[in-house]
Amino acid sequence: MKYMLLIYGNEADMLAATKERAGQMMPAYGAYTEAMTKAGVYVGGNRLQPTTSATTVRIADGKTKVLNGPYAETKEQLGGYYMIDVPDLDAAMSWAARCPGASHGTVEVRPIWTM
Amino acid sequence: MPRADDEHARGTAEAVARRSYGKLVAFLAARTGDVAGAEDALSDAFAAALVDWPASGIPKSPEAWLTAVARRKMIDAARRRRSGEGAAAHLRLMAEELEAAAASETHIPDDRLPLMFACAHPAIDAGIRAPLILQTILGFDAATIASAFLISPATMSQRLVRAKNKIRQARIPFRVPERADLRERLEAVLEAIYAAFAEGWSDPAGTETRRRNLAEEGIWLGRLVASLLPDEPEALGLLALMLHAEARRGARRNARGEYVPLADQDPASWDAKLIEEAEALLFRASAMGAVGRYQLEAAVQSAHVIRRRAGRSDWAAIERLYDALSALTNSPVVAINRAIAVAETRGPAAGLAALDALADDARLAEYQPYWAARAGLLAWTGEVDAADQAYQRAIGLEPDPAVRHFLQQRRMELRGRSGTPPASG
The missing domain is CATH 1.25.40 (Serine Threonine Protein Phosphatase 5, Tetratricopeptide repeat)
Structure with a gap:
């Protein structure tokens, strides 16, 4: 069963992080990704560019509306994601808990809709 | 068809429903992840039994008959819901799983404990866990549960549906948790069992069979959990507490049907066998060195039954126990x-x-x-x-x-x- 781990965090804090802290974060994610790969659960994952780079598109009254910025202006923003393939929610939850993002932000676990 | 056969078939179906409902739901749900689907299929199977049994006779194993019919209904329902490539593969898997499980068993395995843990999973809202266990394991309808939990029937039924969807969609596992998570998750299971028992016990006249059954079912679930997890002191503590209460069920009424408070009850009218069993459980639990709410409450009951020998409850002990409980529960x-x-x-x-x-x-x-x-x-x-x-x-x-x-x-x-x-x- 595939689950998406959506990593939310305070983007402003992340960008303002000291070199030292950022320097710890990258290897932590690297090790996490490596552990997932070794365990055979990793399907995919990426870090996203900050929301200042986001563009929101929507069709209203037949016209394409384009907004500069993220879909929702909230304190915590989607900053990255992983897709994993594990047997059940318990396994997905334990991977979510190991994610570095779970200690400085929030990780939402969502099952993938199977057709 | 003769009416006597009808009655007999109905009686047998009801007896099986009472005895095996939760077991059959657990069996079907644990293999498909679909609690609501299992309940629907089983209720269809019971309806089919009422038509088939009077005519063809009651099958040798009513449980196996009902499981086989429910299994077919579940596969049919899944087929109607799904289409396309993935669906075919899913259906084949589901059919094989259910078939293998049913065929290889001379009796249906008991998955009630795993089902209880799925219902009490941390991903399920805390307030709906007990109602969910009552419905899936004991087959209570939403209206009965709603009245016990002081929630409107419509809200209760909606919340039950949502919880079952969550179990299926997020694939909450049907298994007894690993040791690290066991204590925390067991607490939710025990709470649900006690809620069921308390609801039944609060009908001292015992006039409402349905509610009296609830107390018996609570004890039954308590025995099941205590026997499957014999090293969990709180599981033993809860069973001890329920047995102590049950031992005094009859003593709460005199011959004229009037209410008799604990203080006025004749200790000779308490069920000595249940009390001995409760005391032995509590003794075993206390040796495990992890005090909890249920052990403390059972110990209060213990301090009351001392009256059998001392003529008076041990009030000093009771005060200390309630102090400890206050600190724990507020x-x-x-x-x-x-x-x-x-x-x-x-x-x-x-x-x-x-x-x-x-x-x-x-x-x-x-x-x-x-x-x-x-x-x-x-x-x-x-x-x-x-x-x-x-x-x-x-x-x-x-x-x-x-x-x-x-x-x-x-x-x-x-x-x-x-x-x-x-x-x-």
Whole structure:
């Protein structure tokens, strides 16, 4: 069963992080990704560019509306994601808990809709 | 077709439903992840049995017959819901899984414990876990559960549906958790079992079979969990607590059907066998060195049954136990019981002072035991008018006619005597 781990965090804090802290974060994610790969659960994952780079598109009254910025202006923003393939929610939850993002932000676990 | 066969088939189906409902739901749900689907299929299978059994005779193994029919219904339902490549593969897997499981078993395996843990999973809202267990394991309908949990039937049924969807969609596992998570998750399971038991036990007349069954089912679930997890002290503690309460079920009514409070009960009318069993469980639990709510509450019952030998409850022990429970639960109910113990150890004025300290809790305004306890202590100190008013509040809040009658008696006796303990020892 595939689950998406959506990593939310305070983007402003992340960008303002000291070199030292950022320097710890990258290897932590690297090790996490490596552990997932070794365990055979990793399907995919990426870090996203900050929301200042986001563009929101929507069709209203037949016209394409384009907004500069993220879909929702909230304190915590989607900053990255992983897709994993594990047997059940318990396994997905334990991977979510190991994610570095779970200690400085929030990780939402969502099952993938199977057709 | 002859009516006698009809009756017999109906009786057998009902007996199987009573005995095996949860087991069959658990079996089907654990293999498909679909609790609601399992319940629907099983209810279809019971309906089919009522048509088939009078005509073809009752099958040798009614459980296996019902499982086979329910299994087919589940596969049909899944086929209707899904289409396309993935669906075919999913259906084949599901059919194989159910078939292999059913065929290889001479009897249906018991997956009730895994199902209970799925219902009490941390990803399920805490408030809906107990209702979910009552529905899936015991087959109670949403309306019955709603009335026990003081929620409207529509809301309850909606929340149950949502929880079952969550189990299926997020694939919450059906298994007993690993040791690291066991204690925490077990707590939710035990809470649900106790909620079921308490609902049944609160009908002392035992007139409503349905509710009396609830207490029996609670004990049954408690035995199941205690036997499957014999090293979990709180599982043993809960069973001990329920057995202690059950041992006094009959003693709560006299021959005329009138309510008899614990203080006035004849210890000889308690069920000695259940008490011995409870004491042995509690002793085993206490040796494991992890105290919890249920062990403490069972220990309170223990301190009451000492009356069988000592002639009086061990009130000093009861006060200490309620102190420990207060620290653990912060429940106003515990605080009321503690105040009653304080009155016994340090006199009614001290007990009243302990009750006064609770007066700010808005929940108590509608809580009968608070007013009954208050009335009893006021009568004891000789404050007749205040006691009279408190009895009136208690009487107005009591739904059980026998208890109401008892409180009315006490209220009438007020004018006759004062300054004596209300025989609450």
